[in-house]
Amino acid sequence: MSDYDSIIIGAGHNGLVCAAYLARAGQRVLVLEAAAEPGGLAATREFHPGFRVSVAHTLHHFSRKIVQELGLTKHGYQPGELMNTTGLSADGQHVSIKGNLVKGVSSADAEAFSEYQAMLQKFAAALEPFWMKTMPRIGKNSLKEMLTFAQVGLKLRLLGADDMREFFRVASLPIRDLMDENYDSDILKAVLSWDAVIGSTQAPRSPNNTVLSMLYRMTGESGGAHAIPAGGMAGLVNALAAAAESQGVELRYGSPVKSIAVEGDENGQRATGVVLGDGERLTAERVISATDPKRTFFDLLGARHLEIEFTNRIRRLRTDGQVAKLHLALSGLPNFSGVDQPDGRLIIAPQMDSLEFAWDDAKFGRLPEQPALEVLIPSLREPGLAPTGQHVLSAHVMYVPRSLEGGWTETAKAELQGKVMQTLAQYAPGIEDLVLHAELLTPQDLEEQWKVTGGHWHHTELAMDQMLMMRPTYEAAQHSTPIPGLFICGAGCHPGGGVMGGPGHNAAGEILR
Amino acid sequence: MKRYDAVIIGAGHNGLTNAAYLAKAGLDVLVVEKNDYIGGAAVSRQMTEGWWYSSCSYVCSMMRQSIHRDLDLTRHGLILVPYLGTVNFGDQVGDTLMSYHAEGPAYNALRKRNPHDADAMFRFQTDLNRYAQLIRKTLLRTPPDPARMRPRDIQELLFLAKEFWSLGERELYEYVRFFTMSAADFLEDYFEDELIKGAMASPGIIGTALGVYSPGSAYILLHHVMGDVDGSIGAWGLARGGMGAISNAIAGAVKQHGGEIRTEAGVEQIIVRGGKAVGVALESGEEIYSDIVVSNLDAKRTFTKVMDKKDLPPGIYEKAKNFKIRGSSGKVNIALSGLPKFIGVPEGNRYINRGGQGFCGSMGTMERAYDCWKRGTWSEDPFIESVIPSAWDPTVAPTGQHWMSNFIQYCPPELADGPWTPEKRDAFGQTVVNKIERHAPGFKDLIVHMEVRTPHEIENEVGLTEGNIFQGELTIDQLLFNRPFPGYAQYRMPVKNMYMCGSSTHPGGGVSSACGANAAREILMDLKRPNTVPEDDCYDE
Amino acid sequence: MTAEEQSLRHATAPDPYADERLTLSPFHARQAALNIREAWSEWNGYRFADYYYDVEYEYFCIRNTVGTYDISPMQKYHVEGPDAEAMLDRMVTRDVTKLKEGRVTYVCWCTDTGRMIDDGTIFRLGPEKFMLTCGSPSLAWLKKARFGFDNLTITDMTDNIAGLSVQGPCSCATLKAMGLDGIDQLKPFNIAYFDFAGSQLMVSRTGFTGDLGYELWVEPQLALQMWDALYAAGENYGIQPYGEAATNMARLEAGFIMPDMEFHEALKTVHLNHDQSPFELNLGWLVDFKKPHFNGRRALLEERERGPAYTLTKLDIEGNKVAEGSWIYADEGCSKHVGYVTSAMWSPAVKANIALAMIKTEHLKGELWAEIYYDKELRQYEKIARCTVADKPFWAPDRARATPPADA
Incomplete structure (x- = not known):
C-alpha cells in the first residue's frame, strides 16, 4: 500500500486548495513544500528587519466558491476592503477608479466607463462557468462534459444577440482598440490596460489575448477590483493551510522534491511517488504537481518519460516573466x-x-x-x-x-x-x-x-493559444498527464494564474471524479 | 430615366465580379466608378510612356479558379502565370536565401544555411498546407451568424464544425493555436536560422498594422500563402499585362452579360428613402435609381462618407468609425532601364529573376520597422517585397527595360510630425531606393521613373481608407462572422436593399473575387433568382 | 563531375546555376561514366541514378551476379555520448539497449500518436556511439527527440560518409577478391572494419534487396579509389551499378517497404490518418513493449489491442497484368472496396505477378480481387484478378543468411 493517496508538490495557494479538497473527500494527502512556509509567490516574508511583503501583493478574484466550501473564513480569512485604483498624472490630474465610477476624466468618459464596465462584467459573468470547471477534451469526453461549452454558449446567447456579437468582437480585440473606442482620457486607457497586459508578452496593441485576460481577471464578485486580505496575503495563505490541515492534510515544509518516481511494465509507466532532496522516497497513488509545467515535466519528471511532440509543446510554452x-x-x-x-x-x-x-x-x-x-x-x-x-x-x-x-x-x-x-x-x-x-x-x-520557470507568476503566459483546453497544452489540459498517476494543479493549468484557486479546485474535482 | 436592377459602387475587381454574376442572372446592372479607369487596386496604369505599373496590388494567388473558369476570364484576356522562385535578402548585404523553384535545389539552398531548417521546412509546408486547405473551403461561402441561428446559419456552422472535426483532435487544437498566435512564435517552433525565419515570417505582416511578434500575425501569414496557382498551394502568380488584366477580364464578363460600367462617376451619396436604398447620387449631381445598391467601397468609407448618418440605424455609424482599417503599407513603382544586379544572387541565372525579391532580414528587423510605424515614422530599414514582372511579362515595359514593383511595410497613414507632404513622400521613396541600392549597387542609375505611394496617395486615388490594402485589418475581431461588423457579415447591410461586396466583407483582402461573388449569391437569393455563382472547386482536397 | 562538365563550367565561369545544381555523390564521376542513358533523378538534393543501362539487366545483376547501389544520399547521423543509447531507445520502437557493439538493427520511429515518421537502421559503432541512417532528412526530429538528454552530440554525417551497397550472389566473392580478408565470416547485420588506402573501410552485412549483400562506408575522399578497387575485383563477376528502378524491384520481391509508396511520412502528411502505423505496415515485430517508454508507446499499445485499420499484405495475383495502382475488392463484382495496391510488378525471378497492398484488416481472411487496368496497343482493358495472400517474401534465398556464403 502506498504511503499516501495523494502527494502534492508545492504549497502555493493552488496546491493547498487541491490538498484541502482531496482530504475533505477522505484522501490521505501530503503536501511537500521546499520553502519554510506555505504560499509560494503569495508567501509573506521579511525582506528587511521589521519589513514584510509578498511577491503577489493583492487579491482580486479569489474564488468565493472555494472560500465557502473550504470554510476559509472560519480559518481567519477576511477579504479586505476593495481598493481604489489611481492612474497617476505628472500634472497631478490623477484618474481614480472605484468600482464602476471614475473620477478625473470628462463626463463623457465617466459615463462611458460606467456603461462599458457593466458590459464587461456581464461578459465576465458569462464566462464564469469556464473558469471553475475542467475544460472538456474534444472528442474524448462524454456529452456531459461538452455541456460546459453549451453552458457558456447559452449564457452568451442570453446576453441577447447584440451583446453576444459584441462579445465575439471584443474578445479578441487589442485592449488599445477597446480603450480608443470607448474613452478619451489617456490615463484612464492606460490604467485599464494594465490589467489586460500584466505579466505577459502582450502590449496594448497586441490582438487576441488582452481583453480575454482582462475578463478572466474581472471574474468574481469584486468585478476585478483589488484588495488586501486581513493579515496581508499571509491571511489567505494561512487560512488555506489551516483549512487543509483541519481536513487532515499533512504539510511538510523545507522538503524539496528532487524527482517524481516513475515505474513501468509492459502496459506502460506510472507515477508512483516522489524522491525528496535528501533521498527519502515516498509512495502515493498519485502525484499532483502544483509547480509550473516546465518544472514538473522536465526537472521533476524528465522528458525521457514523455512523448517527443508533447515535450516540445511544453518546451515552447511562453513562460518568461516580464x-x-x-x-x-x-x-x-x-x-x-x-x-x-x-x-x-x-x-x-x-x-x-x-x-x-x-x-x-x-x-x-x-x-x-x-x-x-x-x-x-x-x-x-x-x-x-x-x-x-x-x-x-x-x-x-x-x-x-x-x-x-x-x-x-x-x-x-x-x-x-x-x-x-x-x-x-x-x-x-x-x-x-x-x-x-x-x-x-x-x-x-x-x-x-x-523555483518558478521564467519567474512567471502565471507559470505560463495567459494568452489564447495557452488557455482553456490548450492550457498548458492539450493532453494535459484536464489535469491528468500522459503519465498515469501524475496530475498537475498549478497556475499553468486552466483557468490560469493570479491568486484565484481555480486550477487547484478543478484538479481536485477531476481527481475525485 | 433608366432605372437599374442594381447599381454597384466601385469598379474594383470585387465590384466587377459582383456585377458580372448579377448580370449573368439577368439583372440590369450598372457599375459606377469615380476614376477614369476601372480596376480599383487591381489595375495596370501607364504612369510613364511605355511602362505599365500594377500600381497597387502586384501579384495574384487567391483568385478563385472556379470563378476564373466560370466567367470565362481567359477568353476575356486573362492569363495567370506562376512565379518560379524568390530571393530573400538578409540583414547583411550579400547574405541571400534562394528559394529555388525545384524541390532538390531549394532543399540544398536551405541545407547549406541550416540542415535542421532544411528538414523542418517539410513539416512547415505540410502544416501550412493543412491550415490552408481548411480555410480555402470557407472562401466562397457565406459566414454563419452564430447570434441568429436560422437554418442556413446552422448549416454553415455545421459545415465549419465538420471541417474542423476532420482535422482530428490534435490538429484541431493546433489550428486554434495557430489562428491566435504570432508569426514569430509559430516560426520559432520550426526554424533556427534568422533569415529563414524572416523570410517565412514576412507574409505575416504584409498589409497589416501588426508586427511579426503580434498575436494574430500567423493567420495573416496564412492569408497570403493559402492561395494557389493551379493547385500548387502557396504559389504566387503574375497576370500578363499586370493586375489590370484581371479587372479588364472581369469587366469583359460584365459587358458580355449585358452589364454597364461608367467611369468618372464618383458617388456622392447613397440615396435612402423610407429606410430603403433606392439609388446613388453622383458627384456630378446626377441621380441614378435602382432596386438595390451594392457598395464595393470599404466599410468605413461606405458608412461614414457616402451615407448619411441619419439614414443608418443607431450604432452603425459608430461601428464603421471603429472599424479597424489602418494604413500600414507603401508602394514604390520604379521604371528601370535594365535589370538590377543583386549582390549574393548569381549573375546570369535566368530563372531566379522570374520570381520576387524579399528584403526582409531577420524578424527583429521587421519588428523594429513596425515599432517605427507605431511611432508615426518609417524605418530606415523597411521590409520591401519586390518583383520585376517585366522579367517575363513583355507587355509591361519597353523591350529590354524593366518595371519593378516594391511593396513596403511599414508606412504610417500619418506621420508623428504632421500629415504627409510631397517632400516627406519623396524622402520615404528614397529610403526604399537606398535599401535596394545597398543590395544592388548601381540600382539608382537604372531608375527611369519612380512613383511613390504612401497610404495618403493610395487612399486619395483608389479610395481605400488609410490605404489599407485589405479594406480592413484581418484580425479575429474582423474575420468571418465579424467582418465587417458582427451581425452584418452576410453581405446585407443595415439599410434595406443595400449590400456590400468589397474586401471589407468575408473572406477579406486579396484579389480573390470571392467577396464580390459571395455578395452576388446572397443578393440573388433575396431576389429569389437562380444562383449563378459557382461552388469552389477545393472541397475534395 | 565528369570531365566534360568540368570543362563546360570552366568555359563559362562562374556558373550562374552552380547553386541550383544537385549535389554530386562522391561516386559520381564513375557512375556518370556508366550512366550512358543519362537517366537521372534526385534524392535528398543529390543527383541520383534512376537506372544506368537497362532496368531489367540491372535487376538481374542483383539476382545473378553483383551490383552496386549508391547510398551516399541516404541521411547518416552520428549520435554519440553517455545519453546516446537512452535517447535513441526513447525515439525508436525497438530496444536499442540490446543492440551489441558491431551490430546493425532495422528500426522505425513514430509520432506521439504512433504514426510512422520514417524507418532506418541503427549501427552501434561503440559503447556510446551510434549511426542512424534513414531515407529522408530527420535532423529536426532528432533535435526535438534529444531534448532532455544533455550528454550527447548529434552530427549530420550525410556529406561526410560515402556509402555504396554491394548486392547479389557474387557480392561476397567480389569483396574477397578486393582483399577484404575474412569478409565471408561476417554475419548478417554485423559490422567489420578493414584497412583501406591508409584509412578505414567499414562494411556492414546489410542491404535492401533481400539477397546476399553488403554496404561499404568510407570517407568521401577515398570513394573513387574504393570504387576502382571494387570494380577491378568484380570485373569477372560482371559487376554493374544499378539505380532506383532495379532497387525498387528487388525490395518489392523481398517485401520491404518504400517511403512514398507503402508509407507516407507522418510529419509530411496533411490529411488525418493518411499516414501509417508500424502495425498497419506489418512491422509490429519492430515494436517492443517489453522495453521502457518510447515515443508513441501509449498509442501503439492501444492500436495493438484494437488491431490496425489496414494491414500491408503481400499479394500473389493471377495472370500477368501488373496491378499497379489497383483497387482491391472483397468480391469479383467489385462492389466492396477493401484496399489498394501500393507497389506491384511482374517478378522476373519467381515468375509471379506480385504486389504489396493495404487491405482493411477485417477483410484479410476473405476473398480479394484486384481491379487491373492495362492497355493493348493503346486500347484500354480491365481485368478482375483473384489475389492470394502470401505469407512469406517472394524472394528470400538461403544465401542471404548463410555464413560463410557460397562463392557464387
Missing part, C-alpha cells in the same frame, strides 16, 4: 503629489504607449527606457507589515525581460532600480530619502528563489 518586483522599506509615508491617501493601487503609465514602448524595449531583451509601475503601500492597509510609522512599498515593474541582453548583472539591476526610483520620484518627490532598504527582484531572481 515583471520585476521592487520592495522598499521606507522610513515614512511617501507623498504622492495630489494623492490624499495612497492606500490603493497607484499606476504609473501616463498613456497606453508608455506600456507599448516599454514592451518594445523588453521584447529585444533591453531594459525599458520608461518602466511602467503598479505601486502599493500595503502597510497602510496592514500596519503589521512594517514598524510603526514606517512603510513598505511594493511595486510591479513592467516590462522587464527574463533574458536581458548581456545578462542580469549587478550593474543591470542597479540600472533598472535607478530607472524605477527615478520614475517614482517624479510622482513622489523625496521618496528616495525615505528608503531604508530596497530589494529588486528580476524575473530571474523570482525564478531562482521561488
Whole structure:
C-alpha cells in the first residue's frame, strides 16, 4: 500500500486548495513544500528587519466558491476592503477608479466607463462557468462534459444577440482598440490596460489575448477590483493551510522534491511517488504537481518519460516573466503629489504607449527606457507589515525581460532600480530619502528563489493559444498527464494564474471524479 | 430615366465580379466608378510612356479558379502565370536565401544555411498546407451568424464544425493555436536560422498594422500563402499585362452579360428613402435609381462618407468609425532601364529573376520597422517585397527595360510630425531606393521613373481608407462572422436593399473575387433568382 | 563531375546555376561514366541514378551476379555520448539497449500518436556511439527527440560518409577478391572494419534487396579509389551499378517497404490518418513493449489491442497484368472496396505477378480481387484478378543468411 493517496508538490495557494479538497473527500494527502512556509509567490516574508511583503501583493478574484466550501473564513480569512485604483498624472490630474465610477476624466468618459464596465462584467459573468470547471477534451469526453461549452454558449446567447456579437468582437480585440473606442482620457486607457497586459508578452496593441485576460481577471464578485486580505496575503495563505490541515492534510515544509518516481511494465509507466532532496522516497497513488509545467515535466519528471511532440509543446510554452518586483522599506509615508491617501493601487503609465514602448524595449531583451509601475503601500492597509510609522512599498515593474541582453548583472539591476526610483520620484518627490532598504527582484531572481520557470507568476503566459483546453497544452489540459498517476494543479493549468484557486479546485474535482 | 436592377459602387475587381454574376442572372446592372479607369487596386496604369505599373496590388494567388473558369476570364484576356522562385535578402548585404523553384535545389539552398531548417521546412509546408486547405473551403461561402441561428446559419456552422472535426483532435487544437498566435512564435517552433525565419515570417505582416511578434500575425501569414496557382498551394502568380488584366477580364464578363460600367462617376451619396436604398447620387449631381445598391467601397468609407448618418440605424455609424482599417503599407513603382544586379544572387541565372525579391532580414528587423510605424515614422530599414514582372511579362515595359514593383511595410497613414507632404513622400521613396541600392549597387542609375505611394496617395486615388490594402485589418475581431461588423457579415447591410461586396466583407483582402461573388449569391437569393455563382472547386482536397 | 562538365563550367565561369545544381555523390564521376542513358533523378538534393543501362539487366545483376547501389544520399547521423543509447531507445520502437557493439538493427520511429515518421537502421559503432541512417532528412526530429538528454552530440554525417551497397550472389566473392580478408565470416547485420588506402573501410552485412549483400562506408575522399578497387575485383563477376528502378524491384520481391509508396511520412502528411502505423505496415515485430517508454508507446499499445485499420499484405495475383495502382475488392463484382495496391510488378525471378497492398484488416481472411487496368496497343482493358495472400517474401534465398556464403 502506498504511503499516501495523494502527494502534492508545492504549497502555493493552488496546491493547498487541491490538498484541502482531496482530504475533505477522505484522501490521505501530503503536501511537500521546499520553502519554510506555505504560499509560494503569495508567501509573506521579511525582506528587511521589521519589513514584510509578498511577491503577489493583492487579491482580486479569489474564488468565493472555494472560500465557502473550504470554510476559509472560519480559518481567519477576511477579504479586505476593495481598493481604489489611481492612474497617476505628472500634472497631478490623477484618474481614480472605484468600482464602476471614475473620477478625473470628462463626463463623457465617466459615463462611458460606467456603461462599458457593466458590459464587461456581464461578459465576465458569462464566462464564469469556464473558469471553475475542467475544460472538456474534444472528442474524448462524454456529452456531459461538452455541456460546459453549451453552458457558456447559452449564457452568451442570453446576453441577447447584440451583446453576444459584441462579445465575439471584443474578445479578441487589442485592449488599445477597446480603450480608443470607448474613452478619451489617456490615463484612464492606460490604467485599464494594465490589467489586460500584466505579466505577459502582450502590449496594448497586441490582438487576441488582452481583453480575454482582462475578463478572466474581472471574474468574481469584486468585478476585478483589488484588495488586501486581513493579515496581508499571509491571511489567505494561512487560512488555506489551516483549512487543509483541519481536513487532515499533512504539510511538510523545507522538503524539496528532487524527482517524481516513475515505474513501468509492459502496459506502460506510472507515477508512483516522489524522491525528496535528501533521498527519502515516498509512495502515493498519485502525484499532483502544483509547480509550473516546465518544472514538473522536465526537472521533476524528465522528458525521457514523455512523448517527443508533447515535450516540445511544453518546451515552447511562453513562460518568461516580464515583471520585476521592487520592495522598499521606507522610513515614512511617501507623498504622492495630489494623492490624499495612497492606500490603493497607484499606476504609473501616463498613456497606453508608455506600456507599448516599454514592451518594445523588453521584447529585444533591453531594459525599458520608461518602466511602467503598479505601486502599493500595503502597510497602510496592514500596519503589521512594517514598524510603526514606517512603510513598505511594493511595486510591479513592467516590462522587464527574463533574458536581458548581456545578462542580469549587478550593474543591470542597479540600472533598472535607478530607472524605477527615478520614475517614482517624479510622482513622489523625496521618496528616495525615505528608503531604508530596497530589494529588486528580476524575473530571474523570482525564478531562482521561488523555483518558478521564467519567474512567471502565471507559470505560463495567459494568452489564447495557452488557455482553456490548450492550457498548458492539450493532453494535459484536464489535469491528468500522459503519465498515469501524475496530475498537475498549478497556475499553468486552466483557468490560469493570479491568486484565484481555480486550477487547484478543478484538479481536485477531476481527481475525485 | 433608366432605372437599374442594381447599381454597384466601385469598379474594383470585387465590384466587377459582383456585377458580372448579377448580370449573368439577368439583372440590369450598372457599375459606377469615380476614376477614369476601372480596376480599383487591381489595375495596370501607364504612369510613364511605355511602362505599365500594377500600381497597387502586384501579384495574384487567391483568385478563385472556379470563378476564373466560370466567367470565362481567359477568353476575356486573362492569363495567370506562376512565379518560379524568390530571393530573400538578409540583414547583411550579400547574405541571400534562394528559394529555388525545384524541390532538390531549394532543399540544398536551405541545407547549406541550416540542415535542421532544411528538414523542418517539410513539416512547415505540410502544416501550412493543412491550415490552408481548411480555410480555402470557407472562401466562397457565406459566414454563419452564430447570434441568429436560422437554418442556413446552422448549416454553415455545421459545415465549419465538420471541417474542423476532420482535422482530428490534435490538429484541431493546433489550428486554434495557430489562428491566435504570432508569426514569430509559430516560426520559432520550426526554424533556427534568422533569415529563414524572416523570410517565412514576412507574409505575416504584409498589409497589416501588426508586427511579426503580434498575436494574430500567423493567420495573416496564412492569408497570403493559402492561395494557389493551379493547385500548387502557396504559389504566387503574375497576370500578363499586370493586375489590370484581371479587372479588364472581369469587366469583359460584365459587358458580355449585358452589364454597364461608367467611369468618372464618383458617388456622392447613397440615396435612402423610407429606410430603403433606392439609388446613388453622383458627384456630378446626377441621380441614378435602382432596386438595390451594392457598395464595393470599404466599410468605413461606405458608412461614414457616402451615407448619411441619419439614414443608418443607431450604432452603425459608430461601428464603421471603429472599424479597424489602418494604413500600414507603401508602394514604390520604379521604371528601370535594365535589370538590377543583386549582390549574393548569381549573375546570369535566368530563372531566379522570374520570381520576387524579399528584403526582409531577420524578424527583429521587421519588428523594429513596425515599432517605427507605431511611432508615426518609417524605418530606415523597411521590409520591401519586390518583383520585376517585366522579367517575363513583355507587355509591361519597353523591350529590354524593366518595371519593378516594391511593396513596403511599414508606412504610417500619418506621420508623428504632421500629415504627409510631397517632400516627406519623396524622402520615404528614397529610403526604399537606398535599401535596394545597398543590395544592388548601381540600382539608382537604372531608375527611369519612380512613383511613390504612401497610404495618403493610395487612399486619395483608389479610395481605400488609410490605404489599407485589405479594406480592413484581418484580425479575429474582423474575420468571418465579424467582418465587417458582427451581425452584418452576410453581405446585407443595415439599410434595406443595400449590400456590400468589397474586401471589407468575408473572406477579406486579396484579389480573390470571392467577396464580390459571395455578395452576388446572397443578393440573388433575396431576389429569389437562380444562383449563378459557382461552388469552389477545393472541397475534395 | 565528369570531365566534360568540368570543362563546360570552366568555359563559362562562374556558373550562374552552380547553386541550383544537385549535389554530386562522391561516386559520381564513375557512375556518370556508366550512366550512358543519362537517366537521372534526385534524392535528398543529390543527383541520383534512376537506372544506368537497362532496368531489367540491372535487376538481374542483383539476382545473378553483383551490383552496386549508391547510398551516399541516404541521411547518416552520428549520435554519440553517455545519453546516446537512452535517447535513441526513447525515439525508436525497438530496444536499442540490446543492440551489441558491431551490430546493425532495422528500426522505425513514430509520432506521439504512433504514426510512422520514417524507418532506418541503427549501427552501434561503440559503447556510446551510434549511426542512424534513414531515407529522408530527420535532423529536426532528432533535435526535438534529444531534448532532455544533455550528454550527447548529434552530427549530420550525410556529406561526410560515402556509402555504396554491394548486392547479389557474387557480392561476397567480389569483396574477397578486393582483399577484404575474412569478409565471408561476417554475419548478417554485423559490422567489420578493414584497412583501406591508409584509412578505414567499414562494411556492414546489410542491404535492401533481400539477397546476399553488403554496404561499404568510407570517407568521401577515398570513394573513387574504393570504387576502382571494387570494380577491378568484380570485373569477372560482371559487376554493374544499378539505380532506383532495379532497387525498387528487388525490395518489392523481398517485401520491404518504400517511403512514398507503402508509407507516407507522418510529419509530411496533411490529411488525418493518411499516414501509417508500424502495425498497419506489418512491422509490429519492430515494436517492443517489453522495453521502457518510447515515443508513441501509449498509442501503439492501444492500436495493438484494437488491431490496425489496414494491414500491408503481400499479394500473389493471377495472370500477368501488373496491378499497379489497383483497387482491391472483397468480391469479383467489385462492389466492396477493401484496399489498394501500393507497389506491384511482374517478378522476373519467381515468375509471379506480385504486389504489396493495404487491405482493411477485417477483410484479410476473405476473398480479394484486384481491379487491373492495362492497355493493348493503346486500347484500354480491365481485368478482375483473384489475389492470394502470401505469407512469406517472394524472394528470400538461403544465401542471404548463410555464413560463410557460397562463392557464387
